[in-house]
Amino acid sequence: MHGDAVRHDRVKYAFIWPAFIIVLVITIFPLIYALTVSFQSVRLVPPLPPRFVGFDNYVDILSSQRFWGSTWTTATIVFASVAFQYALGFLLALALHHNVRGSSLYRVVFLLPMFIAPVCVALIARMVFHPYLGPVNDAMVGLGFGNLPFLTEPALAIMVLISIETWQWTPFVTLLMLAGLQSMPSEVFEAARVDDIGPWRRFWDLTFPMLLPLSVAVIFIRLIEGFKVIDTVFVLTGGGPGTATETLTLFAYNEGFKKFNLGMTSALSFVFLIVVIVFGTIYLAAARRLMKRYA
């Protein structure tokens, strides 16, 4: 019997190894290579032999205006759009949970945006926000704002990007918050209704605190995912005008594939990783505080 147990125990490795090896080879090992490249000066054009430069690449990045600019742009887009996504997504989930009229139709249509390639979304946005030929322009002219240069004026372009992100990812929040709402015990709410507690108090005293852990997780996922944004910006503005809407990923890409400065791009992607870890840690610490206050 003992031998049998060991044999069965061994088989678990056969199950997990293929997945483990693929992730190791495709994700972790390139990282090790890139980490060493980030301490070298490697250029493809003009081709120079790699040279060890220590922390030079990192120092260059931290002292470059463009890096801080793209960090700021990314953070603005991410924080603003995640705030909208959470508020709107939660409200929609509440409405769907209470079965507003036609909610089964909404469920499918509401899901749709998050399954569309961000590249497509950006192309559609280019049409919809076209400064002369788009419908939003028609609406703005109708409201008396005149022709607005949606994609060539930095502040407007960032607003367009925020609304695109909100359009695409609010469904994600709705989906998860709806799942959370549906798994809440109904007895508590029955009791609250019997005690004649109004819907406003019911939400702030019951629903919101009970869903706080889920909310923290959902917002965390969206923040992490949001920081990766490149495709929408790549198609919509290409980072322009100038570098006004350049996000971190786009900056890294431009550095590597337009200037072929490989050492710099590697270093940049690691700095990026650190930025994400720092923001993530701050967020989780703040969230823990908030949860403690409610607990």
Add this chain to the structure above:
Amino acid sequence: MENRSLRTIGLVGCLVWLFFSFFPLYWVFVTAFKPPLAVSQGATYIPFVDFQPTLQAFRDAFSGIRGDFFGPIVASISISVVATALSVFLGAMAAYSLVRFEFRIRLASGLTFGVISIGGFVLLNGAFDIDVPYALLIVLVLALVVSIWMNKYRLPGPVLGNNDVTFWFVSQRMFPPIVSAFALFLLYAEVGRAGFPLLDSFLGMVLAYTAFGLPFAVWLMRDFFSTVPVEVEEAAQVDNIGRMRIFIQIVLPMSLPGLLATSMIVLAFIWNEFLFALLLTSGDWQTLPILLAGQQSSRGDEWWAISVAALIAIIPMVVIAAILGRMMRSGLLSGSIK
């Protein structure tokens, strides 16, 4: 009374959002049927009223006079289907072992793995001038063997369990993808220099996307498997049926809805993925998102042609969203998503 007014507000809000989320989709759909003049002379809204719909843009696209459409379509379909199948199958295997068995990995041996692989790589590549792919391969095997051997002993320090292994898989998604995409590009280029081209190849893309999809697959399938009753498997075990056969013939069929949902989600992610395709392909194996991103610079304001291309990429996802929407209504996803 109060409830009533809240309901009305909710309904109005939903309708507003319905319009907001549906309008762009409506727009790309009708634009695909517009003749050029209906685009270039200002926005037109309703077919047959504002303009006469035409299929010209579709004919242009499929006759190939506007560049190769079929290549990227075939590449996208074959890469995403194969990579989805691989990552869901391998992810399901890993998830199954994480649900049914217990893993104990000592942190010390994990750290040893890191130290040996990074230090060994720097040493082999820097000091001994061994080519990058070979150096990585040697280091990988060496570090694995040493850390597995070390894991047998009672080392000091914390022991990591199944949740930590799951977290390790999922945490791959927390990296900004540019980090791993760019690193993978460098590695593929090096492997290509050693005589085995992976850049712009089917194999290279499938490998990259399999690794890309695995974290989702492991995470989602783990929740599905934990709801499968263990008794059937125990009965089969008594009959001395091998674990692998139990897994393939009993467990997988029993969790078919979960497999389907996971495949849909992974497929959607791979189908829409942009950054890896942008870095790792250059011609033959370009996928649809890359073709689309190129459209707007090469086409300018030819919105009818761009809309056709966008629709081709969108339609499979509409099918997936509809299927998942139905599954969600039947409550299948609500349990698993946490």
